Each structure stands twice: as C-alpha cells, then as structure tokens.
Amino acid sequence: MAENVPSASGLKNWLNARTGCCSALRWWRNRPVPGGPAWWKVTGALLLWLVVLEFVSGILLMLVYTPSATDAWASLVYLEERIAAGAVVRAIHFWAAQALLVVAGLHLVRLLITRAYRAPRELLWISGLLLAGLLVAFCVTGNPLPWSQKAYGQIEVEMHIIGSIPLVGPVAQRLLMGGTELGQRTLNHLYTLHVAVLPLLLVLFVGFHLSQLVRLGRSNGSADSEELPYFPHQSIRNAVAVAVVVGAVLVLSYRYRAPLGPPADPVLPSSPRPEWYFLALFELRRYFTGNLEFVATALIPGLIGLWLVLLPWIDRGGRAGKLISYATAVVLVLAHAVLTVLPVVRDARDEQHQAVVAELRKIGSRAIELAAQGVPPAGPGELLHRDPVTMGPILFRQHCTSCHSYGGEWAEEPKASDLKGFGSEEWIWGLVQNPADPRFFGRTKHKQMIQWSKETFATASDDEKAEIRQAVRWLATHPRGVPPEDDEQSEFAQGYMAFDGWCIECHTYEGDGGFNLKAPDFTGYGSEEWIARMIQNPADDALYGDSAEMPAFADKLTPLQIRVLARWLAGGTDPVEP
Amino acid sequence: MNRRFFLALLTRLIGLGTAVAAAIPGLRLLLDPLRQKGSAAKRYRVAPLEAIPPGTPVRFAVRGQRIDAWKVFPEQILGYVWVFRAAESGNGGEPHLRVFSATCPHLGCTVDYRTDKSSFLCPCHGGAFTNTGDRIPDETLGYKNPAPRGLDPLPYELVRDETGKVWLEVEFQRFELNTPERKPIA
Ligand code: FES
Numbered sequence: 001m002a003e004n005v006p007s008a009s010g011l012k013n014w015l016n017a018r019t020g021c022c023s024a025l026r027w028w029r030n031r032p033v034p035g036g037p038a039w040w041k042v043t044g045a046l047l048l049w050l051v052v053l054e055f056v057s058g059i060l061l062m063l064v065y066t067p068s069a070t071d072a073w074a075s076l077v078y079l080e081e082r083i084a085a086g087a088v089v090r091a092i093h094f095w096a097a098q099a100l101l102v103v104a105g106l107h108l109v110r111l112l113i114t115r116a117y118r119a120p121r122e123l124l125w126i127s128g129l130l131l132a133g134l135l136v137a138f139c140v141t142g143n144p145l146p147w148s149q150k151a152y153g154q155i156e157v158e159m160h161i162i163g164s165i166p167l168v169g170p171v172a173q174r175l176l177m178g179g180t181e182l183g184q185r186t187l188n189h190l191y192t193l194h195v196a197v198l199p200l201l202l203v204l205f206v207g208f209h210l211s212q213l214v215r216l217g218r219s220n221g222s223a224d225s226e227e228l229p230y231f232p233h234q235s236i237r238n239a240v241a242v243a244v245v246v247g248a249v250l251v252l253s254y255r256y257r258a259p260l261g262p263p264a265d266p267v268l269p270s271s272p273r274p275e276w277y278f279l280a281l282f283e284l285r286r287y288f289t290g291n292l293e294f295v296a297t298a299l300i301p302g303l304i305g306l307w308l309v310l311l312p313w314i315d316r317g318g319r320a321g322k323l324i325s326y327a328t329a330v331v332l333v334l335a336h337a338v339l340t341v342l343p344v345v346r347d348a349r350d351e352q353h354q355a356v357v358a359e360l361r362k363i364g365s366r367a368i369e370l371a372a373q374g375v376p377p378a379g380p381g382e383l384l385h386r387d388p389v390t391m392g393p394i395l396f397r398q399h400c401t402s403c404h405s406y407g408g409e410w411a412e413e414p415k416a417s418d419l420k421g422f423g424s425e426e427w428i429w430g431l432v433q434n435p436a437d438p439r440f441f442g443r444t445k446h447k448q449m450i451q452w453s454k455e456t457f458a459t460a461s462d463d464e465k466a467e468i469r470q471a472v473r474w475l476a477t478h479p480r481g482v483p484p485e486d487d488e489q490s491e492f493a494q495g496y497m498a499f500d501g502w503c504i505e506c507h508t509y510e511g512d513g514g515f516n517l518k519a520p521d522f523t524g525y526g527s528e529e530w531i532a533r534m535i536q537n538p539a540d541d542a543l544y545g546d547s548a549e550m551p552a553f554a555d556k557l558t559p560l561q562i563r564v565l566a567r568w569l570a571g572g573t574d575p576v577e578p
Numbered sequence: 579m580n581r582r583f584f585l586a587l588l589t590r591l592i593g594l595g596t597a598v599a600a601a602i603p604g605l606r607l608l609l610d611p612l613r614q615k616g617s618a619a620k621r622y623r624v625a626p627l628e629a630i631p632p633g634t635p636v637r638f639a640v641r642g643q644r645i646d647a648w649k650v651f652p653e654q655i656l657g658y659v660w661v662f663r664a665a666e667s668g669n670g671g672e673p674h675l676r677v678f679s680a681t682c683p684h685l686g687c688t689v690d691y692r693t694d695k696s697s698f699l700c701p702c703h704g705g706a707f708t709n710t711g712d713r714i715p716d717e718t719l720g721y722k723n724p725a726p727r728g729l730d731p732l733p734y735e736l737v738r739d740e741t742g743k744v745w746l747e748v749e750f751q752r753f754e755l756n757t758p759e760r761k762p763i764a
Contacts, residue, residue: 078648
C-alpha cells in the first residue's frame with residue numbers, strides 16, 4: 001500500500017524496500033563504537049573527507065587545467081588570475097593534500113600504537129598501507145602537472161629514481177615517461193594516472209577498507225565498552241575535527257596560493273628540491289651515491305614497506321609485540337623527522353641555493369605577470385625569451401661576466417667596465433670625470449679618454465665643466481639628428497653645441513667629427529640599437545674599430561638574444577616584439 | 579535521549595556548515611563562465627576595394643588576433659563577411675557597399691550566395707535572404723524560413739592608406755543567434 005502513497009516517507013520506504021539503503025544507513029549509524037567514542041579515533045573520518053575535498057576540487061581544476069607541455073602552466077595562470085575563485089580552488093587542492101598527508105601519518109601512527117593490524121585485521125591493515133602507497137603515487141603524479149620549472153626538475157629526478165630500481169626500473173621508467181625523454185607524453189601519462197587510474201584504485205581500496213572495517217568492527221585499544229552508538233557520539237567528534245581541519249585548509253587557501261613559479265624552461269636556473277614529505281628520501285640519497293643509490297631510493301623504502309606489511313605476523317603478541325609496534329612507530333617518526341630537518345637546515349644555510357630560490361621566485365612572479373595578459377601558442381617559454389627583465393640578467397651572466405661586472409657584482413675577475421646604468425647621465429658623467437676608475441676604462445687598454453679627461457679637467461673652468469656636463473646630459477638622451485639651424489636655445493641644441501665644442505675631435509655624430517682619432521660614434525649612444533650594434537661587433541668602424549678588446553657576439557648569440565640583452569642594458573622592461 | 583538529540587543536531591549543523599563553506603569557492607569557479615565577457619566589436623581591415631567587383635556579393639575572411647582563454651593567436655580567421663557592392667551608376671561616385679556577417683542568424687552556419695537565385699542561402703536548414711540581407715518571407719520561399727531575422731549588417735568604412743590604396747574596414751561583431759531582434763553578444 002505504502003508504495004502508492006506519494007509522500008516523503010512513502011518514497012523513503014519504497015527506496016528502502018528496493019535497495020535497503022536506509023536500513024543500511026541506520027545500521028551504520030547505530031553500530032556501537034567498540035571501546036567507546038574518543039577524539040583520537042577521528043583520523044579515519046578526517047582522511048575520508050579530505051579525500052572527498054580532493055576529488056571535488058580536483059574535478060573543478062580539470063575544467064581549466066590543460067595537460068599540455070605548452071599550455072599546462074599557462075592554463076594555471078589563467079585559472080588563478082582570470083577565473084573567479086580559481087586560485088582558491090587550486091589552493092584548496094594543494095592545502096588539503098598537505099593535510100591529507102599529515103593526517104595519514106597520524107592515522108598510521110595511531111594504528112601502530114593500538115596494534116590495529118593484528119588478526120583478524122591483517123588485510124584491513126594491508127589495504128591501508130596500499131592506500132598510503134596510492135597517496136604517494138598521487139603526489140608523484142600530481143606535483144609535475146603544472147609543468148613549472150620546479151615541477152619539471154622534480155619529475156626529472158623522480159624518473160631517474162624509478163629508473164634506478166633494480167630489474168624493473170628502466171622499463172617502468174620508460175612506460176611512465178612515455179618514451180625516452182620528458183615531454184608531452186610524460187605529461188599525458190602522469191595526468192591519466194592522476195585523474196583516472198589512481199582515483200579509481202583509491203575508490204576501490206577505500207571501499208574495501210571501509211567494508212572490512214564494518215565487518216570487523218573498529219579496532220579498539222581497550223576491551224571495556226559502554227557500547228554507545230556511532231551516531232552521534234563518535235560522529236560529533238568527527239564532525240568537529242573535520243570542521244577544524246577543513247576550516248584550516250580554507251583559511252590557508254584564501255591567504256596563500258598553491259606554489260607555481262616560472263614555467264619549465266631550460267634557460268632558467270634550477271635547484272630542485274622535493275616536496276617536504278619526500279625530503280627524507282632525498283636526504284637518504286646523500287648517503288648512498290653511485291652504484292649504491294638504489295639502497296636509498298628502492299631498498300630502504302622497500303624494506304620499510306615490507307616490514308609494515310609483515311607486521312601482523314611479526315608481532316606475536318605479548319610484551320614483545322607491544323615493544324615491536326611501539327619501536328616501529330617511534331623509529332619511523334624520528335627517522336623521518338631527522339632526515340627531513342637535516343636538509344631543511346642545510347638549505348637554509350646554503351646561500352647559493354637560497355639565491356636560486358629567490359631568483360626563481362622573482363622570475364616566477366614576472367612570468368605570471370606577463371602570462372596573465374595571454375600566452376603565445378608556442379607556450380610561455382617564448383614569452384620569457386622575449387622578456388628583458390627575465391632574460392637580461394641570465395644572458396648577461398652567461399656571456400658577459402667573464403669581463404663585465406654589473407653593479408660591482410657577478411664578475412669574479414672583471415676586465416672591463418661595469419655596465420649597470422650604462423649610458424645613463426650618471427654613468428657617462430662618472431666616466432668623463434674619471435675614466436681611469438675600474439668601473440669604466442680602468443681595467444681596459446683604452447688610454448686616450450683617460451688622457452683627455454686628466455688634461456681637460458686639470459685646466460677646465462667651472463663654466464667649461466658645466467658645458468661638458470651639458471654634453472653628457474645630451475648624450476644620455478641617446479641623441480639622433482642635428483638641431484635645425486635656427487634652434488640654439490633648446491636643451492637638445494645646447495647639448496649638441498657642447499658636444500661640438502668638446503667631443504667632436506675624436507667622437508663622430510651623424511656622420512660628422514672624429515678628426516683626430518676614431519672613437520665610438522655618438523649617434524643614438526647608449527640606446528638599445530647602439531648597444532645591440534656593440535654586442536654584435538664592437539670592432540665596427542663606427543664603434544671601437546681596431547682598438548676593440550671585446551669580442552663580437554653576432555655568432556654567439558641569436559639576434560633575439562642580442563635585442564633582449566641590449567634592451568635590458570638600456571633599462572627597457574617591455575618584451576621584445578616578435 | 580535529550581543529549582543524544584542535541585549531539586545529532588550539532589553534528590548535522592557542523593557538517594552542513596563545513597560543506598557550505600567548502601562549496602562556495604567551488605561554485606564560484608563553476609559559475610565563472612557566466613561572468614566572462616564576449617569580445618567587443620573591433621575594426622578589421624578586410625580587403626582592398628579593388629577586390630570587390632560590383633554586382634555580385636563576395637565573401638571575405640576577417641583575420642585578426644584571437645584570444646582563446648589564455649592563448650593569444652596572432653592571426654586567425656575570426657569569421658566571414660559578405661560584401662555586396664551595388665553596380666555603380668555614374669562614375670567617380672562613392673561606391674555603395676553593404677556588409678553582412680556571414681553567420682546565419684538561425685544557428686550560426688556560414689551562409690552561401692546562390693548566383694542562380696540571386697540570394698543568400700544557408701546550407702544548414704535553408705535560411706534564405708535577399709541581396710540586401712533581408713529575410714525572405716515564407717510565402718515567397720514556399721517553405722518556412724528558419725531564420726528569425728535578416729543577415730546581420732556590419733558597420734564599415736573605406737580607408738585610404740599611405741600608398742593611396744582604398745581598403746574596406748569592417749566593424750566585426752557577433753550577435754545572439756535565433757532571436758528576432760539583433761543583440762550583440764556581450
Ligand atoms: S543555421 Fe542557417 S538556417 Fe539554420
């Protein structure tokens with residue numbers, strides 16, 4: 001009869017009659033908590049709900065994230081910069097993952113201490129260990145997906161680690177990588193694992209884990225029982241714990257974005273470190289190098305895993321068993337903590353590593369700023385390669401610092417001028433007054449200018465000095481063209497006249513001058529074009545001619561690199577147009 | 579029993595609160611497409627005037643920078659326009675042009691021109707339009723014209739460049755489909 005009555009309770013009864021879902025739920029809620037409800041029993045429920053949060057946020061990320069070597073990073077910038085709550089959702093996925101790992105650790109320790117692995121729960125325990133393995137796999141496959149410089153560096157090392165596993169390693173590495181090199185197919189493989197294969201396995205194992213849990217009753221530390229029902233006595237504790245942890249994840253997510261950094265690009269500096277949860281393994285590798293590397297990367301983790309899997313049979317009960325379980329927990333936690341702290345402390349003291357980290361952070365925010373305006377189809381690398389702010393210092397340090405310093409830095413044994421502020425009024429005035437300063441020609445063989453300066457300034461009156469200063473100010477505007485005949489008053493004309501009075505004997509300008517000797521041409525001096533010409537070929541007749549000490553770079557740098565470097569030296573920040 | 583009832587209520591409230599708080603950013607992301615704006619009308623140089631013979635409509639591609647989410651394509655076909663240049667009466671007069679978006683206002687196929695019928699015909703569901711872009715009435719056509727309105731006219735300008743060549747520049751834009759009135763997609 002009830003089946004025909006269209007009421008809420010009728011529908012519920014009908015559904016229950018057909019599926020048994022409501023009685024199952026009622027049974028689930030009313031089952032007693034062995035040993036009574038307790039706060040330390042919340043870890044399982046926490047894990048479950050954090051996994052749910054990961055699933056939901058992960059699916060939302062899939063709406064925008066694009067697993068392509070040219071698009072992955074750019075799609076995340078778009079997600080974070082242009083989509084409502086995009087950065088928050090990605091941060092939730094990140095922070096909930098961190099929480100998941102911490103809680104999984106706590107869960108493991110809790111089960112170790114309560115010796116929850118003992119018969120008849122061996123399989124429950126082993127399925128839990130497999131779940132822990134799945135978590136690790138989620139991290140390994142998820143972290144590289146942004147295809148950022150850091151992610152790329154990490155997966156490169158991880159692939160190497162997989163390859164170093166005896167016997168199966170090389171094959172597994174190739175299969176995972178989708179070939180012999182990191183690239184598009186690697187990304188597709190990682191993505192497929194991360195969003196399809198692993199979630200499927202996770203659901204399966206969680207299902208098994210929970211069904212066994214129900215069948216066997218929850219593990220209990222003690223035997224006495226008031227036998228209170230699970231709902232609401234344990235549930236309220238679970239709910240509070242979930243609210244606190246998820247709340248913390250949300251607060252963190254609104255305040256701190258998930259790390260991104262610059263896109264993967266071989267020209268950028270790199271000093272990859274694993275995520276904090278893998279640091280212990282990273283540290284272990286330091287002690288086993290060369291042929292022994294597999295001890296750290298495969299043998300020790302493998303043995304730990306084996307020990308845990310066999311624990312139900314190793315622990316034969318009694319005091320000895322208790323000791324084994326406690327010792328396992330303590331050793332694991334301590335070893336992990338120590339091995340994690342050591343590299344952290346070392347890195348904090350390692351100035352070079354910190355410098356790379358700081359530089360990558362700077363390049364990263366610049367890259368994101370540029371990419372927020374859109375990315376060319378060839379990917380974000382193209383964007384960076386055109387950017388003087390990013391590439392200027394990198395190119396300078398690669399190609400120029402064997403002779404030039406920059407702001408007194410970067411060059412170990414500078415042999416030529418310091419190029420910070422090159423062509424600016426302050427720089428030129430400094431040079432004119434004292435070319436012998438090591439910042440200018442002091443370290444070079446150019447002596448004429450030094451001679452001229454010494455003689456000129458020894459006798460020059462204040463008025464004359466002011467005139468030279470005027471020429472300098474004019475020169476710092478990267479002048480081009482001559483002032484019209486009737487113009488004698490403008491800054492430009494005054495500067496030009498000062499040049500005519502003081503510099504024209506040696507320096508040329510717009511095809512005029514250089515009567516005494518040929519010194520560098522002043523047409524557009526210090527401009528991007530002038531510097532580019534200088535980089536291309538300093539021995540150009542219009543530049544240093546035969547007296548050039550600097551080699552030509554026309555063949556060592558691409559035309560684009562020369563333009564980018566020149567723009568950076570000239571103080572420009574806009575990306576070079578294609 | 580009272581305590582149990584209270585705890586149950588509290589559990590539900592806490593659970594609900596947590597779920598709502600976590601769902602808010604997700605919903606905002608999910609609904610983001612409703613917030614995104616369509617591209618505004620923009621002027622594109624389409625063809626030199628000399629490439630447009632009087633009498634028959636000619637179809638031109640509109641090319642320009644296309645922004646697809648994060649990707650910026652420097653030059654892509656954005657759409658097509660039909661340009662009809664009326665046969666000139668006198669000589670020397672300003673040429674009279676009509677420019678239509680080639681996108682069918684029914685469901686967005688690209689309409690063809692049928693020289694034999696001197697009218698525009700959509701290959702998809704038979705939307706038909708006169709030379710002047712008007713919707714051909716059902717009676718004239720002999721069947722129900724699926725197009726809800728005439729072809730969408732686009733503003734244009736003839737511009738002379740430095741070399742003296744005259745160019746057709748079109749204000750390209752998209753409109754809502756399948757509505758009797760003409761609404762730009764914003
Ligand atoms: S799309 Fe043109 S008639 Fe339907």
